[in-house]
Amino acid sequence: MILNRFIRWLGRYEGWFGGGAALCIGIGLYMGLVTSPPDYYQGEVVRIMYVHVPSAKTSLFAYLVLFIGSIWYLWKRDPVIDNMCHATAGIALFYVGTALLTGSIWAKPTWNTWWTWDPRLTSFAILFLTLVGYLMLRTFLDDKEKEATFAAILAIIGFIDLPIVYFSVEWWRTLHQPMSMSVRGISFAPEMLTPLILMSIGSSLLFSYMLMVRTQMLYLERLLEAKQGRLLSETRL
Amino acid sequence: MKRFYLRWGGVLVIGVIICLFGLARYQREVSHIPIEKFLDEKPTRAVRVLGMVVGGSLNRGGAGEPIQFTLSGTGAQVPVYYQGEDPENLRELKKLVIYGRWNPEEQRIESETILGVPNYGFVSWAYLVTLIPMTLFLFNMERKVALLYIMIKEEKVYQSEESA
């Protein structure tokens, strides 16, 4: 079986990303859980930050990747780029879900509520729904080219929509109740900053690694489909 | 497939080891006992005791003087003799963890460190809901990739009887 050069390239380098991610996250976790001090006001709960902030950042980064990838697909129409977009959406959904869950767990001891209509939370929830819609749209379309194009269009529209949602919710919130529960600026001690940076780098590396593996997975799925599909096209009728 | 399972077996082993270390550290440095248990055992080494500062019992001396107060649990009370910096969170009717040892002559706890009630419950939940799904997600993807490579290798391109 002839594999695409792209896949070979991935196979050669993906280990570095995976290893780097494991290293960064391992050290970051250790520092975050053990050596970093608890926050003066929030106590130990501040340690949630070490998983929450990186996943939130990475999910936004993933959405940016999805946006750029979608434009790239509309421009070049390369099925591998489409596979990459599809993979990104799945991983982004995972990261957004993690950010929402950990944020919610953090909000309970800090704000004494599991959920609040804070602009950041709301726009993340919208992002979550958009990504769910994106993946659902992909599963419900039969024509692969249509699927790729429509999904790319949806991703672009959603990306443009996100800041508008954020600002509208912010206006709405300031009107209805003043932002009493806003996130108080956490003064970063260096002992807290180091694990946070390590976790962020590790999370981005993990994203890249996941992206490579997942793109490969989707590519191989299509390849298998095509190989099985040749049964039809090469049979004499 | 063998390499794949070896790799993930390694990941699993490392994960279990880290969990055990974490648990050991928790037992050593964070866990605390309620007052009743403390009074039953009266251990000689320093331990952490959880209790509430009884209202009206807090007696701050002057600057640099030791602070005395009574700590209460459910149905038991014990006087505490604290020497050290005056912590801000030492207030009446507040739940605290006192790190100190039992003084049998004076019948009181002598302490040099006062801690807030550790709130690790939320933290560990947050870490679990992040790390476990992440591992499963990654495991699933990698397994699928490994399987797909095998399936593609095994899938024969169809040749009809006639043309063969």
Add this chain to the structure above:
Amino acid sequence: MVAIRGIALSKSFHYHQVLNEISLEVKEGECYALFGPNGAGKTTLLRIFATLHRPSSGRFEILGRDGLGDRAKIREDLFLIGHGSYLYDDLSVVENIQFALGVRGGHPTDHEIKLALDRVGIGAFRKLKSRHLSAGMKKRLSIAKTLLIRPKILLLDEAYASLDERGVVMLNDCIREFAKEGSAILMTTHDRSRTAEVAHRAGVIQQSVLQEITIQEMLAADALF
């Protein structure tokens, strides 16, 4: 002059290859018939020329214009009669024609529409809503649109499907007329004897490869496809 030129056209639907490096030339005033088994990629090739699909590799030219870069321009010159009837159920036959030409920027007069409808034999159903039309009548309606547009490139998918005997004669008549006026016609069909009446050249697509044959060979070959 060459009207349709395809150069090494390949098409795969997400890694599933349908056409493999097919090259094809149709001159102006010529009718080219494509044969081949079901699923061989005839329709796909036609749809690439109709700018409905993008080729995965290779390129094509319509009247000397690049088929990918100059899509808006070449679309003015071509018309496809395919599986879809492109009709709106709640509009009458005449309104459907007016709409179909209007969105292209055409302005047919009522008289022209009447003549075209009479020629294809559905003049009596002018006021009928198109939801009541049969498949053959819908095909005739498409032919009427073609008569009004007079495209320089006419693509016919399954040219004779669902037409009756008279309809086939009428269609062949129209094809001959278009060819005489200098249009290029590319059609797919399975009816060899009918095709032989109008086609100048023919080709067979099999196992995603195009092979050119003469009209005599086409008629003589038995059970080729």
Add this chain to the structure above:
Amino acid sequence: MHFFNTIRWIAWKDLLSEVRNRENISSMFFFALIVIFIFSFSFSLDPRTVQEVMPGIIWVAFGFTAIIGLGKSFLAEVHNDCMEYFQMLPVPKGAIYLGKFIGNVLFMLIVETILFPLFVLFFNLDVLEKFPQFLLIFGVATVGLSALGTLFSALTVQVRAREVMFPILLLPMAVPIFIGAVEATRGVFNGDAFALYSHWIQLLVVFDVIFVIVSFWIFEFILDF
């Protein structure tokens, strides 16, 4: 001038079909009517509560109306493969979007003008002198909803579970419209000065402009994949 002609023909076709079958408007209208009934049963409606929840009720009803109406707006185009015909048209595809968009805005506005007096009637609202403000808010919010709705309708109409997919895609993205429209309507009900809620109308206008332009540009890709 093909561009404006195409817009005009498509809007004309939509309106004519609607006049003939009245499918869209009547289903939108009766659905919204039922929503009104359900709401009047599910809230205890003393005058103070009405003031509080009325903007929300109005926009929930209009939102559902939009889902029912806009979701089906491209159904007729898919029915006889008319989307393919649009793809082969030698005009910028944005013209097709604008044509459909104009038709949709008109349908929505018609339904809203029929529904609003019913709200006034059923909930004893006092709105007579504030009519121009309402007209403005309904106008800008409807334009925004239709801009997104027309685009997503074209996306989802070719999807298997289109009835589910359309609201799933539309509603999260339309959050700014709902927030803006509800807040502006609330401002009007409370009798606030225009300056107090004008920023919501600004938000709606910004949303309209962005999404009409983006959809206009991106529609090229929906029809030309």
